[in-house]
Amino acid sequence: MRKSRNLISFLIFAAPSFIGVIIFVLAPFLDVFKRSFSTAVTGQFVGMANYHTIFENQAFLLAVKNTFRFTLVCIPLLVVIGFLIAWPLSKFKNGGIIKSIYLFPLAMPTATIVLVWKMVFYQQGFLNILLTKTGEWSGAFGEINVDYLGSEAAFWVLVCSYIWKNTGYTVVLWLAGIAGIPAELIEAAKVDGAGGMQRIWHIVLPNLKGSLYTIVILSFLNSFKIYREAYLVAGAYPHKSIYLLQHTFNNWFVNLELDKMAAAAVCTGGFLFIVILLLQKMWDK
Amino acid sequence: MKGNIYEIIKKMKKALTAFVLILPGILVAFPIVILITGSVMDQYELKEYLNPIFTGASDFISWKLIPDYPSFANYGKLLFMTPQFFVLFWNSMRMTACILAGQLLVGVPAAWAFAVYKVKGSKILFAVYVILMLLPFQVTMLSSYLVLNRFSLLNTQQAVILPAVFSTFPIFLTYGGFRTIPSQLFEAARVDGGSERLIFFKIGLPLGKGGILSAMVLGFLEYWNMLEQPMAFLDDKELWPLSLYLPEITWGQAGFSFCASVIMLIPAVFVFIMGQDYLEQGIIYSGLKE
Numbered sequence: 001m002r003k004s005r006n007l008i009s010f011l012i013f014a015a016p017s018f019i020g021v022i023i024f025v026l027a028p029f030l031d032v033f034k035r036s037f038s039t040a041v042t043g044q045f046v047g048m049a050n051y052h053t054i055f056e057n058q059a060f061l062l063a064v065k066n067t068f069r070f071t072l073v074c075i076p077l078l079v080v081i082g083f084l085i086a087w088p089l090s091k092f093k094n095g096g097i098i099k100s101i102y103l104f105p106l107a108m109p110t111a112t113i114v115l116v117w118k119m120v121f122y123q124q125g126f127l128n129i130l131l132t133k134t135g136e137w138s139g140a141f142g143e144i145n146v147d148y149l150g151s152e153a154a155f156w157v158l159v160c161s162y163i164w165k166n167t168g169y170t171v172v173l174w175l176a177g178i179a180g181i182p183a184e185l186i187e188a189a190k191v192d193g194a195g196g197m198q199r200i201w202h203i204v205l206p207n208l209k210g211s212l213y214t215i216v217i218l219s220f221l222n223s224f225k226i227y228r229e230a231y232l233v234a235g236a237y238p239h240k241s242i243y244l245l246q247h248t249f250n251n252w253f254v255n256l257e258l259d260k261m262a263a264a265a266v267c268t269g270g271f272l273f274i275v276i277l278l279l280q281k282m283w284d285k
Numbered sequence: 286m287k288g289n290i291y292e293i294i295k296k297m298k299k300a301l302t303a304f305v306l307i308l309p310g311i312l313v314a315f316p317i318v319i320l321i322t323g324s325v326m327d328q329y330e331l332k333e334y335l336n337p338i339f340t341g342a343s344d345f346i347s348w349k350l351i352p353d354y355p356s357f358a359n360y361g362k363l364l365f366m367t368p369q370f371f372v373l374f375w376n377s378m379r380m381t382a383c384i385l386a387g388q389l390l391v392g393v394p395a396a397w398a399f400a401v402y403k404v405k406g407s408k409i410l411f412a413v414y415v416i417l418m419l420l421p422f423q424v425t426m427l428s429s430y431l432v433l434n435r436f437s438l439l440n441t442q443q444a445v446i447l448p449a450v451f452s453t454f455p456i457f458l459t460y461g462g463f464r465t466i467p468s469q470l471f472e473a474a475r476v477d478g479g480s481e482r483l484i485f486f487k488i489g490l491p492l493g494k495g496g497i498l499s500a501m502v503l504g505f506l507e508y509w510n511m512l513e514q515p516m517a518f519l520d521d522k523e524l525w526p527l528s529l530y531l532p533e534i535t536w537g538q539a540g541f542s543f544c545a546s547v548i549m550l551i552p553a554v555f556v557f558i559m560g561q562d563y564l565e566q567g568i569i570y571s572g573l574k575e
Contacts, residue, residue, distance in 0.1 A: 003404075009481045010402035017395035020451035025417060028428035035427075085309075088302050098306055100561060104313050107557035109510040111531035112546035115323075115539075116316040124337045124345045132345075164312060169568045176569045214572035217419065224421035228512045232532045246513075249423040253430070253517060261427045269424045276419055 029269075036262035050263035060264065062240060063248040070155070070226070070244065074162050075219045081163060082170030082215065087200070089171065090178045099175070103168035110228040117233055121148035121157050149234055155241040161229045166222055170215055177211030178204065213283040217276070318350065320550070323543035327354040331540055338536050359540040363548070370545065377526040377549075380445055380515075381508040385501055387450030393497055396456045397489050400463035401471065411460075414453040422513045433518060444518040449508065454571075455500035461570030462496015463489060499567025502560035509553055 038045050054060045085102070089095045105113075120126045128144045135141035148157050181204060189199050227246035230238060236251060237243075245268065252261045323331065332339065334347045363370055399411050429448045430439075438444045466488065474484050490497075515529045522530065527549050534542045557564065 005481075006402045007404045010398045010404045010407065013394040013398035013402070013485070016391045017451065017453075017456065020391060021414075021417065021453065024432055024448050024451050025425060025428060028432045029425070031431055032428050085305055088305060098309075099565070101309050101313050103561070103564065104557065106564075107506050107553045108316070109528055109549055109553055110512065111510070111528045112320065112550050113316055114532050115542055115546055116319050119319065119335075119346065122338065122346065124343065126346075126348075129345050167309070172565050172568045173572050176572070211572065218571060221419050221421070224423070227423075228510070231512070246421075246423050249426060250513075250517070253426060258427060265424050265427050269420060272420060272424070273416060276416060 029265075032262045032265055035259065036266045038259070040257065040259035050259045051267070054260050054263050054267070057260070059243070059251075060248050060260075063243055063245045066155075066241065066243055067245040070158065070162075070242075071220065071223050074159055074223055075216060077159070078163055078166055078170055078219050079212065079215055082167060082174050085167065086171045086174030086178060087204075090175055095175075099168075099172065102171050105165045106168050108165075110232055114229070114232040117157075117161065117229070118149075121233075123147040123150075150239055152239075152241045154234065154239040157233070158226055158230055158242050162223065162226050166219060170219065173211055173215050173218070174208070177208045181207045209283065213279060217279060220275075317550075319348070320543055320546050322348070322350055322352060323539070324359060324547045325355045325357060326352040326540065326543070327356045327358070328540045330354050331543075335536065335539060359544045363541055363544045367541075372523060373525060373527045373530050374548070376442070376524060377509060377528065378552075380442055380511070380526055381505060383442075383446045384449040384508050385504050387446065388452065388455045388500065388504060389497070391450055392452075392455040392500070393459055393490075394485070396459035396496070397463055397485055397493075399456070400460050400466075401468075401489070414456060418453040418457055426513070426517055430517070439518055440520045440524070442519070442524055445511070445514045449514070455504055458500040458503065458567050458570045459493065459496045462493040462499065462566075465495075466492045495563065495566055496570055498560065498563040499570055502556060502563045503567045503571075505556050505560075506553060506564075509549075509556075 035043075036050055037047060038050075089098060092098070118125075122128075123145060125148075127148065128146060131144040132142070135144060146153055148154060185203055185207070186199060189203050194202065224246065227244060227250075230242050230244060230247070231250075234242065236247065236254075238247070245264075249261060249264065252258075252264070326334075330349075330352055334349070336342060337344055337346050399407060399414075425448075433439050433444045433448075438447065470488055470492075471484050474488060479487070510528050511526060512528055515524075515526055519525055519529075527545070531542065531545055531549060534545065
């Protein structure tokens, strides 16, 4: 009785969302799956041909490589920087304002920041001015004239931009995790004579495994949004060091190469699905 | 001697902490200061400072924190003589408001269903929702396109609004808020003969407010900044949000760009300041394990 009433209530409350998710996400994704095995125009079944095409496509391979490189550089960097800030901050009684400052970039729309980024990373822009002045002042080097957006350095511009934007929530998540560690545990270690580093290594870090999982998942999710900066600063065809998977998808979309898009969407979706499951498994242990 | 070393370490620690605190302040304030000074600069002064960008000259650009000829002329022109700007601003506002309203209507009850009614299969469904939430836009772009095309919604603002309404991210956040309500409260209400609807409106909504507001604050910041969806699904520039149009303004009209950026920043700053606690709470909810 209770059970069936529960089921009815569940369905009533969740129905609008279910219907919407099925119509707008799940059903069309099945369609995409089907299309990934057919030609774009005639819809003829072609087996794995689309998959072969994308894995022989230089642009796609470059994009996959760059996206991997970006994630593998950014996420560890963000996790570590976040912790290095959160740990001293957790000892502050009123770290609220500092937390706000770190969070603020999250609220700044990309469109407003692009103008400033262009001025900073321009060949004759602020960053080069700063470096040149430092060089002249210390006498170590002369004028610096790096074209940040038109060279390999573009990759690092994106990395900095990502760290700038995402440090805030990482700090908040670390702080929440640190606050969840029972104070007695740390006190007991202190009494036993464990030093600062030992306490961090043996008590604090093992207790933060849950936070780490969350931070990695969310940083990963947000790493895809770096496309906004990449696109707005450098356009649809940027320097090849920052040509990301998102660019490929977008350019295929513009050219209506839907068959390639379908195959790539299935691959990317499937890959992310597996990564999420693996992370969850690792974390459950 | 030993005392000295300790003192040095102590001082270094202090310096390091100070550095950790001051550096982000500078990094965050810098873009805002540039935007604001740029927005109140006379157009000739602006042209002079940014000269290398226009002429390709090889000297550095320059800047002044206090302009020689401060003027609000660009604001005046933008606000009173450029009706197109209002269209774009209003587009952003309307799309963001519609998405958030839709998410409230659809997502909040769904989050409630997941949080309160433990039925067979609800866990698996929730896992599906979490995975959908983690998929980036590019993976679902083609699916959305196919649906929107079938319903002939492409190149209308509904094409941006509808898929976002059914996003599962706000459900996850709201769910986090509902989970903090002790279930004995519902049991007690049921014993007293309260209907499920009554429990949702009288207990769920007031006590789960934190989660709902978190979803709204994070949602506002996300959709105010939206780029991928309108870029893919809206062709007519009259339909675009500010977030997509702003970067199209060329250097020749940099003055407008600065003003428009500052104006676009204001609602985001407002929501950030008003909703900071919820924003933080939302980030923490987004990290809660099942």
